[in-house]
Amino acid sequence: MLPIVLLLLAVGSLPGKGTAGKKLEYVTVLFRHGDRSPVKAYPTDPHQESAWPQGFGQLSQEGMRQHLELGQFLRKRYDGFLNESYVRHEISVRSTDYDRTLMSAEANLAGLYPPNGEQVFSPNIKWQPIPVHTVPQSEERLLAFPQRDCPRFEELMKETEQTEEFINITAANKDIMELVRNKTGLKTTTVDSVWSVYDTLFCESHHNKSAPDWVTPSVWAKLRFLKDFGFRVLFGVYNQQEKSRLQGGILLGEIVKNLSRAAVSEETQRLKMMMLSAHDTTVAALQVSLNVFNGRQPPYASCHMIELYSDDGGSMSVSMFYRNDSTVEPYALQLPGCSIDCPLEEFVKITKLSLSDDRERECQVASSGNNKEVIITLAVSGCLLLVLIVILFLSIIRHKEPLGNQGYRRITNHGVAEES
Structure with missing residues (x-):
């Protein structure tokens, strides 16, 4: 009986094949870049930037393979929905202006659109150039979180640090934070800096570089816990919905707008897929704004899919899936307060609470001092x-x-x- 249930769940996760009469209309895919080198090293780290072939923060060959595989997965999942050959009207690709996210998008597209027929421009290469759009890092307002241009958000972060949960967790981990400060040469250690040290150590261990003696299994487990806690501190723990309105709600608002537009579009050459290449914090910020975040750092090449369907009666629904493990099928994400196949009007209504009508106004800090x-x-x-x-x-x-x-x-x- 169990294998049959698993088979039905797997079939149900295939777009347009789970329920008779459903037709896929539009998809947004947001993914994290692939495996990379550390963003930086701590002062006493023996593996400084020269130890990495392309320097800090760069996509590795493993990261390229991860996204080639993800692109091939997307090809199979959306085969019959997306044209087999690249058609520029069908897909738009946007990336943050980082080498690792731009290269991840390109590797992904190599798997999604291997050239065939007239699109083969050289018999010696199974690849074709496909445009990836971006904006300068200083102008990025859609895919990079947290955005530090919001005084109210900074105030919320300070208030978060005064919560009972934050105080208790930092107090319980005072020894490990002090150990990190003593061993790394950092002047101070916070949840953010411990997160950064964990990231560096994780990258090094993943690339067979020896870890310091002080990083025991117990220390490693505590660092990993504090890293995941850091994600919750950024986007949750305290006033999660208000934080979402000022952060992940920006991206969610754009996605909802695109879903609504696709639902009424009658153009024959309309957009079918929006592909977004970004970071772990981007995926976490979006999932927190949807209230479906599992509390753990999104892994390399993790992918959040939002699919819009129509039925025979013309009604529209939204389904979400999360792929954070390439060895299993993506699992469905259920928007709280709605069904797995959430009617579009309900999806729009529920998510509106995480969207800001005027972020610039909401970002301002109204205090008695300012009024005086x-x-x-x-x-x-x-x-x-x-x-x-x-x-x-x-x-x-x-x-x-x-x-x-x-x-x-x-x-x-x-x-x-x-x-x-």
Whole structure:
């Protein structure tokens, strides 16, 4: 019986094949880049940037293979939905402006669209160039999180550090944080810096570089726990929904807008897939805003798929799947408050709570101190304006001729003034 159930679950995860009468209309896929070198090394790390073939933060050959495989998976999953050959109207690809995310997108597309027929431009290479769009890192507002341009979010982070959960966890891990500070040469250690050290050690161990003696299995487990806790601190733990409105809700809002647009589009050459190449924090931020985050760092080449379906009656529904293990089928994600196949109107209604109508306004910090400064500024400006008006009035009076019984002086043709 169990194998039959597993088979049904696997078939149910295939787009358009789980329920009779359903038709796939549009897909958004968001994935993390593949395996990479560390972003940086800690001061006492024996493996500095020169130890890595392309330097820090670069996609490795394993990372390239991971995304080639993911692209091949997407080809099988969406075969019959996406044209076998690349058609520019069907897919749009967006990446953050990092080498590792740009290269991951390119490797992924090599697996998704191996050239055939007229698209083979050289018999010696099974590849074709496909455009990947990006914006400069300083202008990225869609795929890079957390965004540090929001005073209210920074205030929320400070408030998060005052919560009972944060205080208890940091207190319980005070010894490991002190150990990290002593062994790495860092001046201070926080949840963020411990997360960074874990990432460096993880990359090194994954690439067969020896770990320091102080990294015992017990230490390793605690570092991994603090790393995952760091993700929850960024996007949850305290006022999760407000954080989402200021962070992952930005991307969620764009996805919802695209789903709604695709639901009413009647164009014959309309977009079928939006592919987004980004980071672990991007995937986590989106999943937290959807309230489906499992609390663990999204692994390399993990992929979140959001699929829009129509049925025979014209109704639209949204299904979500998460692939964080290439050895098993993606598992379905259920939006809280809705079914696995969530009606589009319900999906839009539920997710609206995580979207900001005016992020710029919501990012501002309204405090009594700021209000006092505004009042003082207005008062000073009012006083200065009043002084200027008085000065102008006196100046006008000073330049007028005196009036009264003195009469006026008439100038004769001879230039002699006569009294009149």
